[in-house]
Amino acid sequence: MMEQLRPAELADWLIAHGPRQPLVLDVREPWELRVASVSADGFELATIPMGELPARLDELDPSRPVACLCHHGMRSLHVAAFLVQRGFACVANISGGIDAWSQERDPGVPRY
Numbered sequence: 001m002m003e004q005l006r007p008a009e010l011a012d013w014l015i016a017h018g019p020r021q022p023l024v025l026d027v028r029e030p031w032e033l034r035v036a037s038v039s040a041d042g043f044e045l046a047t048i049p050m051g052e053l054p055a056r057l058d059e060l061d062p063s064r065p066v067a068c069l070c071h072h073g074m075r076s077l078h079v080a081a082f083l084v085q086r087g088f089a090c091v092a093n094i095s096g097g098i099d100a101w102s103q104e105r106d107p108g109v110p111r112y
């Protein structure tokens with residue numbers, strides 16, 4: 001099952017899916033990560049560009065809660081659907097992406 005959540009809702013989602021530490025999967029490109037990145041706060045952060053994910057899928061645990069993040073939420077939506085199709089038990093898309101993250105969760109994250 002895939003959930004949609006806003007960055008402002010992430011803290012509650014993290015609590016609801018404990019005690020196993022959830023993973024935030026940032027699927028943006030390396031140049032985007034250099035422009036703006038999130039800090040892991042109450043979650044582990046992994047960065048795997050969307051195009052590399054099929055080849056690196058074994059780096060992720062299908063039983064662990066995963067919230068996918070990109071720039072505006074479209075790439076992460078596709079990745080979240082991909083993970084669900086591959087048997088991941090708990091997947092969320094962070095709608096609005098890092099752009100919304102900057103507005104709702106951490107204004108110190110640059111917008112681009």
